[in-house]
């Protein structure tokens with residue numbers, strides 16, 4: 377056993393998985409850039425106060441924060457998500473709205489680690505600040521839909537809900553609280569504790585014994601102001617206009633407290649574990665102001681990279697990008713030829729590999745096979761003395777001798793890398 381292993385809830389992302397992660401982010405960049413979202417990088421840790429705005433009744437803040445006092449005496453926390461950091465950034469720099477940004481990177485939550493739920497996990501996401509246009513909500517949701525489609529996922533269901541404006545939400549929470557208090561004997565001790573802290577979260581209960589009491593609870597739709605109801609209607613009309621399928625789920629409560637009006641979540645039906653949410657988001661029209669900025673509406677979402685890749689595995693889509701070499705140079709004359717040729721191949725744009733340590737022909741040939749290279753370029757003592765190299769197609773086994781000076785250009789042309 378080595379002395380150290382990754383700590384619970386963290387993982388090494390090894391090759392070739394790490395390359396797949398990078399492609400995932402590149403694919404996301406491609407989708408959201410087409411809609412005018414620009415890349416932003418916010419710090420991985422911030423003043424604890426930034427994240428306390430996520431809600432003092434949420435698990436993310438009360439139980440899962442990685443916070444500590446730094447050597448300068450500042451109370452900071454590793455980011456559990458990136459929306460708060462983006463809004464802090466907006467409040468700090470005051471860019472001209474609408475401000476449309478996207479991000480990627482790790483987040484930290486001290487959760488119970490399990491399959492699909494980690495303590496360090498990656499997200500890609502967007503935030504659009506400065507407009508309360510309901511059709512912006514639609515556009516933002518459509519980006520996530522496009523992205524899942526581009527990955528090849530077919531089994532992702534969009535759930536939407538409206539949490540109304542802050543007044544609506546407060547009235548609803550009050551009604552919900554009264555309702556659950558009236559049926560408290562039907563609730564588990566865990567839900568009774570949740571009720572104290574955040575009645576909305578009781579709706580999230582997955583316990584079989586509580587499904588009836590949850591199902592009969594009042595719905596948020598009865599509490600929406602005319603403005604919030606009309607906003608939600610327009611969001612649904614926009615989704616219909618784009619042909620985006622959705623389920624209105626009035627029990628959809630998100631795990632963070634800053635939401636108002638439109639909220640949504642994407643569930644993968646291909647995942648069997650309890651962790652099926654591959655992404656989620658919504659409006660947070662009060663968050664920038666809460667962080668000391670001007671009153672600024674905002675909407676966004678984040679997609680869990682780790683979990684979405686599990687969904688890709690389940691649907692057998694979005695494979696690893698190819699890491700195959702174009703050329704493998706086999707040199708049995710000491711290695712200097714391979715060193716130089718590999719360098720020249722790379723300059724010509726061909727991915728080239730070689731073996732190290734002066735290994736025998738057979739071992740080098742085996743390494744060439746393993747590399748998946750399209751061509752092997754072989755230089756033995758005979759070839760070297762004649763100033764040639766043997767070029768072997770690893771696809772059909774055909775061989776030809778080419779002048780050493782011309783071999784890079786020849787193979788590059790065969791590979792379509794340069795005009796011959």
Ligand code: HAM
Nearest residue numbers: 457459493494497653654655656657658676677678680
């Ligand atoms: P969230 O629902 O907390 O929202 O996270 C979004 C996604 O991140 C989840 O659907 C899930 O796929 C992934 N995720 C969350 N926690 C974990 C974990 N412990 N392990 C693996 N994956 C996880 C937010 O973070 C909001 N900032 C989204 C947002 C952006 N709302 C508005 N703008």
